[in-house]
Amino acid sequence: MFSPKKIFCPDFHTVSGSNIIISLLLPCKFLFVVLRSSGLFYNRYVNYECVTMTTDNHINSKTIVEVVENILDGAGFEVHPFKVGWYNECVDEPFILSHVADTLALLVISTPHMYDKAFKPFICRQQCEGDIRDPIDQCVAHHFKLVKENFPDIEIEAIHDFELNHKRRPKILVQTAGHVAGAAYYYRRKDVIPDHWGEKQKIFGVSVHPKYGGWFALRGVLIFKAVTCPELVQISPPDVIPDRDTRIELLERFNKHWQDWSFRDIIPVTDKYSEEQKQYFATKPGERLAFVQTIRNSVGGVPD
Numbered sequence: 001m002f003s004p005k006k007i008f009c010p011d012f013h014t015v016s017g018s019n020i021i022i023s024l025l026l027p028c029k030f031l032f033v034v035l036r037s038s039g040l041f042y043n044r045y046v047n048y049e050c051v052t053m054t055t056d057n058h059i060n061s062k063t064i065v066e067v068v069e070n071i072l073d074g075a076g077f078e079v080h081p082f083k084v085g086w087y088n089e090c091v092d093e094p095f096i097l098s099h100v101a102d103t104l105a106l107l108v109i110s111t112p113h114m115y116d117k118a119f120k121p122f123i124c125r126q127q128c129e130g131d132i133r134d135p136i137d138q139c140v141a142h143h144f145k146l147v148k149e150n151f152p153d154i155e156i157e158a159i160h161d162f163e164l165n166h167k168r169r170p171k172i173l174v175q176t177a178g179h180v181a182g183a184a185y186y187y188r189r190k191d192v193i194p195d196h197w198g199e200k201q202k203i204f205g206v207s208v209h210p211k212y213g214g215w216f217a218l219r220g221v222l223i224f225k226a227v228t229c230p231e232l233v234q235i236s237p238p239d240v241i242p243d244r245d246t247r248i249e250l251l252e253r254f255n256k257h258w259q260d261w262s263f264r265d266i267i268p269v270t271d272k273y274s275e276e277q278k279q280y281f282a283t284k285p286g287e288r289l290a291f292v293q294t295i296r297n298s299v300g301g302v303p304d
């Protein structure tokens with residue numbers, strides 16, 4: 001029922017060639033960037049990228065998606081391509097991504113399987129003692145790095161769900177990205193017609209995955225900065241909650257009772273978090289490293 005196969009641009013687009021070629025072309029590229037930002041000559045810019053940057057290393061967006069899926073599927077992640085322009089058409093100015101509309105981006109979701117397939121092996125292999133962030137975030141960052149390493153000639157901007165910009169706003173709104181990528185319907189207050197709540201009440205929206213309901217997380221996006229995919233066809237996310245009453249129920253549960261996990265079961269699901277995984281996520285961030293140590297001890301070593 002889920003995920004009709006996406007259609008990608010069969011033709012080109014992009015990819016930087018050798019460093020030598022790039023450095024020779026940099027002055028020209030600068031000129032084209034200036035022209036592009038003026039809003040003129042857009043097609044020329046794209047053609048320039050197409051012809052010159054692909055001479056020694058041609059790859060198209062379909063191939064990119066397949067490569068990334070190969071890396072992340074087995075680790076319990078899902079990958080959903082979208083055009084940056086689809087996202088920018090939805091969000092307000094402070095959240096706009098500064099890339100041309102046809103730029104290829106991939107939304108990455110963690111499914112309930114990520115915990116066993118990626119997270120536990122990761123914490124058994126790596127030093128998670130540290131400082132920076134939540135071990136799950138570190139695990140996701142590690143997998144984003146693996147993706148980048150597979151594309152040494154392509155500039156990829158990885159933006160995580162937890163990243164903030166200089167104005168302390170989220171760098172990426174992953175729910176909107178998930179919706180425009182066709183991965184998970186983002187139910188917002190505006191989807192309840194007529195409105196149900198008081199004017200002053202703040203109601204946060206929630207995404208529902210067609211297979212996993214609320215038992216998943218939207219981890220971030222990978223933007224292939226010089227890759228455009230004009231022929232990528234947008235697919236709508238499955239509207240798994242078409243009726244108003246259930247939408248109200250969903251938003252009530254997410255906003256008022258999110259700790260009881262019930263919003264995640266708003267539709268029947270194929271898989272959900274294990275008890276251990278729920279326990280992990282219910283653990284306060286400051287106590288998660290201790291939890292990680294318990295998992296390491298129980299696994300009793302580094303798995304293959």
Ligand code: B12
Pocket residue numbers: 090091092093095160161162163170171172173174175176179180186188204205206207208214216217218219254255256257258
């Ligand atoms: C800040 C934040 C919070 C804050 C504020 C919540 C909020 N939504 O603002 C707090 C701390 C309260 C919070 C709490 C929780 N959060 Co939180 N949170 C975030 C975070 C980091 C940013 C959200 C944000 O600031 N949005 C800014 C506002 C302005 O965005 P917006 O309301 O969506 O508005 C945009 C859209 O409407 C869009 N738009 C306009 N027109 C249209 C039209 C269409 C068709 C579309 C698609 C979009 C669109 O444009 C607007 C912006 O201009 C996101 C991760 C992320 N990076 O996105 C997670 C996230 C929303 N949180 C999440 C979760 C699960 C939770 C919690 C349950 C705790 C938890 N982690 O287990 C609780 C539950 C909420 C509650 N009851 O309090 C999940 C939700 C998953 C899902 N299924 O949807 C997210 C996505 C994290 C993730 N990685 O998966 N959270």
